[in-house]
Amino acid sequence: MKDVNVPALVVFVLFFALVTVMGFLASRWRRADDAAHLDEWGLGGRSFGTWVTWFLLGGDLYTAYTFVAVPAAVYATGAAGFFAVPYTIIAYPLVFLFLPRLWSVSRVHGYVTPADFVRGRYGSRPLSLVIALTGILATMPYIALQLVGIQAVLDVLGVGGGENANWFVKDLPLFIAFGVLAAYTYSSGLRAPALIAFVKDALVYIVIIVAVIYIPIRLGGYGHIFDSVAEHFKQTKAGSLTVPDNKQWTYATLGLGSAMALFMYPHSVTGVLASKSRNTVRRNMAIMPAYSLMLGLLALLGFMAIAAGVGKGDKGFNAQLSVPQLFANMFPDWFTGVAFAAIGIGALVPAAIMSIAAANLFTRNVYKDWLKPAATPADETRVAKAVSLLVKVGALVFVLGMDKQAAINLQLLGGLWILQTFVAIVGGLFTRWFHHWALFAGWAAGMVYGTWEAYGIASPKTKHFGGNAAEIPGIGEIGYIGLTAFVLNLVVAVVLTLVLRAFNAPDGPDETKPSDYSADAGDDELENAPEPVAAH
Numbered sequence: 077m078k079d080v081n082v083p084a085l086v087v088f089v090l091f092f093a094l095v096t097v098m099g100f101l102a103s104r105w106r107r108a109d110d111a112a113h114l115d116e117w118g119l120g121g122r123s124f125g126t127w128v129t130w131f132l133l134g135g136d137l138y139t140a141y142t143f144v145a146v147p148a149a150v151y152a153t154g155a156a157g158f159f160a161v162p163y164t165i166i167a168y169p170l171v172f173l174f175l176p177r178l179w180s181v182s183r184v185h186g187y188v189t190p191a192d193f194v195r196g197r198y199g200s201r202p203l204s205l206v207i208a209l210t211g212i213l214a215t216m217p218y219i220a221l222q223l224v225g226i227q228a229v230l231d232v233l234g235v236g237g238g239e240n241a242n243w244f245v246k247d248l249p250l251f252i253a254f255g256v257l258a259a260y261t262y263s264s265g266l267r268a269p270a271l272i273a274f275v276k277d278a279l280v281y282i283v284i285i286v287a288v289i290y291i292p293i294r295l296g297g298y299g300h301i302f303d304s305v306a307e308h309f310k311q312t313k314a315g316s317l318t319v320p321d322n323k324q325w326t327y328a329t330l331g332l333g334s335a336m337a338l339f340m341y342p343h344s345v346t347g348v349l350a351s352k353s354r355n356t357v358r359r360n361m362a363i364m365p366a367y368s369l370m371l372g373l374l375a376l377l378g379f380m381a382i383a384a385g386v387g388k389g390d391k392g393f394n395a396q397l398s399v400p401q402l403f404a405n406m407f408p409d410w411f412t413g414v415a416f417a418a419i420g421i422g423a424l425v426p427a428a429i430m431s432i433a434a435a436n437l438f439t440r441n442v443y444k445d446w447l448k449p450a451a452t453p454a455d456e457t458r459v460a461k462a463v464s465l466l467v468k469v470g471a472l473v474f475v476l477g478m479d480k481q482a483a484i485n486l487q488l489l490g491g492l493w494i495l496q497t498f499v500a501i502v503g504g505l506f507t508r509w510f511h512h513w514a515l516f517a518g519w520a521a522g523m524v525y526g527t528w529e530a531y532g533i534a535s536p537k538t539k540h541f542g543g544n545a546a547e548i549p550g551i552g553e554i555g556y557i558g559l560t561a562f563v564l565n566l567v568v569a570v571v572l573t574l575v576l577r578a579f580n581a582p583d584g585p586d587e588t589k590p591s592d593y594s595a596d597a598g599d600d601e602l603e604n605a606p607e608p609v610a611a612h
Contacts, residue, residue: 087413099260117265135273140225140423150378154315199584208441214490333559342433514572522565
């Protein structure tokens with residue numbers, strides 16, 4: 077091991093042990109009479125109230141990668157890295173319009189995944205399948221990045237040895253973290269990350285509040301920080317305190333596209349569907365912007381790292397380490413351990429939810445729809461548990477076998493992919509006008525165009541998939557590829573629907589009705605709905 081920060085490591089391990097115990101005890105939290113049910117293991121019995129849902133969604137959406145990557149982007153590029161703040165501000169009013177409808181129709185019909193809804197709404201198993209596979213594909217690199225976040229913390233702690241250390245010794249702490257995550261997710265399902273999210277979010281808020289007060293005091297105040305950052309960017313030409321004119325389209329389209337994609341991710345939908353009522357969802361969309369305030373403060377850590385001289389003079393310095401290194405330099409050792417625990421636990425919570433969401437998609441929309449239609453709820457639960465383990469193994473292999481930049485590039489590509497499900501899912505929540513084959517063609521057009529454009533982008537570190545912005549056809553400005561692909565997706569879906577309607581092409585059956593989209597707990601529409609497993 078190299079220069080191990082023992083006090084910080086001890087605090088980190090203590091918090092890690094605490095959440096591990098909580099993860100296993102979660103299986104007894106509001107325990108169900110019959111746990112062998114996907115509603116129970118994969119959605120926590122659809123029983124979470126306002127505060128549990130708020131902490132669960134916060135723990136789900138604001139991940140270790142967010143903690144590390146947002147200020148790292150600010151550290152590397154300046155104001156352009158703040159795009160994550162306006163996109164979360166845009167996201168919640170946007171999803172307030174359709175997530176309650178998705179909760180209602182899913183509760184009435186027992187849908188566990190967004191692909192379940194697509195199958196029921198359009199009567200199309202092929203369309204449902206590609207929506208599910210897109211969700212799994214987009215989620216895998218996202219899980220891998222949570223492990224990258226843990227790696228960043230372990231690297232600064234000095235755990236695992238140097239770059240020349242034996243590979244097993246070097247990665248042993250990551251294997252241990254992976255084993256713990258896999259074990260309690262397998263045994264407790266969604267209840268584990270829901271319970272641990274309370275600790276994670278509390279730690280994050282404490283660390284951020286302390287950081288934005290204590291670190292500026294040590295650095296001479298915010299005025300000195302911004303002066304130092306301005307001078308740094310003037311000398312390095314690496315970024316700026318404002319978004320340059322030639323990057324404003326990129327900034328705006330990336331913010332809008334990311335806002336639209338945020339709740340298309342399966343893990344986001346899983347947190348919503350686990351809520352016990354429609355009003356719980358609505359209340360959470362109203363109070364979730366509190367996390368956007370935290371995110372804005374978090375982004376400022378990138379500027380603090382510059383002012384503190386983190387990485388100065390090191391041309392090979394990895395910006396992803398800027399915040400962990402800032403904490404190690406500025407905080408007392410014991411509080412550094414608290415801060416690193418916030419990042420580490422901030423990886424475990426979303427990684428667990430993401431693996432559960434991916435397992436739900438495979439189980440319901442691949443295994444049950446295509447491989448074993450007669451599968452019982454117990455069969456579904458067994459398969460989901462096994463798949464959740466395979467998903468985490470895949471993420472671990474990905475992290476150990478590829479460099480961090482590849483993981484980041486694929487996560488950016490995942491955002492582009494998941495955005496292509498927006499038309500089918502959100503469009504279906506408001507209208508049945510689209511033809512399912514037109515939606516399939518639109519999805520394919522968006523996926524192919526977006527992937528091809530991203531493939532052609534090189535960066536100093538990679539030959540392909542080196543960015544997510546390219547020239548917007550017909551406009552000439554540089555914008556987010558995912559949003560351009562989405563527009564193509566929508567245009568193809570509209571045009572082909574008009575053509576197919578003109579030729580009276582047969583359409584699939586719609587198993588939903590208008591009242592399903594406004595049903596709430598206690599309404600008549602839910603009396604005959606599939607009931608969640610009763611808890612005691």
